[in-house]
Amino acid sequence: MKLTKYTHACVRLEKEKRVLVLDPGTFSESDEALAGADAVLVTHEHNDHIDRPAVLAALRSNPALEVFAPAGVARALAETVQHSEAPADVAARIHDVEPGSTFDVAGFSVQTFGGQHALIHAQIPVVANIGYLVDGNVFHPGDSFVVPDGIEVQTLLVPIHAPWSKVGEVVDFVISVRAPKAFPVHDGLLNELGRGIVEGHVTRIGARYGTSYTRLATRESVEV
Template structure:
C-alpha cells in the first residue's frame, strides 16, 4: 500500500489500482489527491479538512467516488452534491466497512477542545487496512487494535508539543508521519519533530518527516 501525503492533513492511499483519500481540505491539493480515487473519508467539518466546494465539484463530476463523513458533514456534502447524494454515507464511531477495497474502522467521536467558547464538533478517526490511523483533529487512541503507522497532528490551535509526544507514546505505532502542519514554519517543525523523533524512539516509534507530495510504501 502506498501512502502519499498532501499539504496539511490530506493523505491518499493506493493499492491494487484503487485509491482512498482522507481530508482534502482548503490547504490541500484537492483535485490531485482525488484524481481517480473511489473513496473519500472526512474526519470533521472544518474547512482545512474538507473544502466543500472543491470536493462537491469532484463528486458531481464522477460517478465512481463515494464518501464517508460524520452526520452533519455528510448532510452538507449531500446538499452540495445532490447528484452524488446516494454515494455519501454517514460515519459513526465503532463502525467497520469496506471502501475502494480498503478495510476501514472508525474511532472517536469529537474534535479536541480549542477553547470553551469554541463549539466542539464531531470528529471520526479512521484506521485503514488495520495498518494506518488518521485521527483527524483529536488525540483519540484506537482501542482494541495495534496500528503500525500513526499520522500525527503536529501543530494546531488545540494542541501543544507535550500532547503530541504523549499521543505518539500512547499509540506505540512502529512508525509515525506528520499531518496537520500547514501553519507551522520550518523552525517550529524542527523543534516539534525533533522531540517527536527523539522521544518516540524511546518507545519504539520511528518518526519520519514527509513533504507534501512525498510517498512511502507501508
Template sequence: MLLTKFSHSCVRLEQDGSVLVIDPGSFSEVEEALEGAAAILVTHEHPDHIDLDRVVAVLAADRSLHLWAPSGVADAVTRGLGDAAGDRIHAVAGGEEFSAAGFDVRTFGGQHALIHPLIPMIANVGFLVRGAGGSGGAGGSVYHPGDSFVVPDGTDVGTLLVPVHAPWSKLAEVVDFVASVRAPRAFQIHDALLNETGLGMVEGHVTRLGGRYGTAFRHLGVREGVEV
C-alpha cells in the first residue's frame, strides 16, 4: 500500500488501483489529493480536516465517489450536495467496520480531544485502514486518529499517523500515544501550525523516545510517498 502525505492531516492511500483519502482539509491540497479517489474518510468537522466547499465540489463532479464521516459531517455534506448526494454519504461512529474503495476500515473512539472546557465537544472517529481482506496483516495497516489520542484496542497497528502538535495536546501526550500504540513505524500529521524549529524539536523527542518502544519515526514531506 502506498501512503502519500499531503499538508497537515491529509493522507492518500493507494493499492491495486484503488485510492482512499483521509481528511482533505483547508490546509491541504484537496483537489490534488482527491484525484482518482473512490473514497473519502473524514475524522471530524473542523475545517482543517474537511474543506467542506471544496470536498462537496469534488463529490458533485464525481458521482462514483463515496464519503464516510461522523454524522455531523455527513449531514453537512449531504445538504451541500442536495439531490446529488444519493446514497454515497455514510455516517459512522466508533466501533464499526466497513469496506471503502477496496480497503477494510475499522473505526475507534468517538470524541474529539478536549480543547478547553468552554469549547463544546464534537465527534471524532479514528480510522484503521488495511487492504481488502486484511492483505498485508497488521504490518499493512494504517491508523489515523484524527484529533484524538485514542489507542485502537484489540488490534496491532503497522503504521501510526501521529498528530504532533495541536491546540488540544502537549508533547508528553504525543509521546505517550506513540509509546502506547507501539507501531513499528510512524509518520507525522497535524503539523501545519509548527515552524521548522518547533517541528524539529517535537519530532526529535518522538523519534528518540518512541524508539525505546520499538517505533521508528520518520518525517514525510508534502507529496512524499512511502510503501507501508
C-alpha cells in the first residue's frame, strides 16, 4: 500500500488503483489529496481534519465517492447537501460510524476505535473522535491517543504535536502501540526547532520498544 502524507493530519492511501483519504482538513492540500479518491475517513469535526467545502465538492463531482465520519459530522454534511442543489444521491453516500465497528470500502477493510477527542481544557467541550485502522496495517488515531486493543498495528500515524498533548504523552502512545513503523501527523503547528525536540524523543525512546520513526515531508510517499 502506498501512503502519501499531506500537510498536518491528512494522508492518502493507494492500493490496486483504489484510493482512501483520511482527514483532508483545511491545513492540508485537500483538493489534491481528494483527487480520484474512492472513500474518505474523517476522525472528527475540527476544521484541521475536515475541509467541508472540499469534501462536499468532491462528493458532487465524483459519483463513486463515499465519506465516513462520526455521526455529528456525517449529519452536518448531509444537511448541507440537502439544502444545496447537489444530486439526491450525494447524501446517501455520507455514512456515520461508531467506535468498535468494522466495514469494507473501496477494497480497504476498516476497523474503528476510540470515541472521543482528547481533552483540551475543561471549558472546551469534548467532541466525538474515531480512530481508524486500515487493512490491519495503518492506524490514524485522529486527535486522541487511543490504543487499538487486541491488534498488532504495523504502521502508526503519530500526532506529534497538539494543543491537547505533551511530549511525554506522545512518547507513551508510541511505546503503547509498539508498531514497527511510525510516521508523523498533526505537525502543522510545529516549527523546525520544535519538531527536532519532539521527534528526537520519539525516535530514541520508540526504538527501544521496536518502533522505527521516520519523518515524512509534505507529499512524500512510502510503501507500508
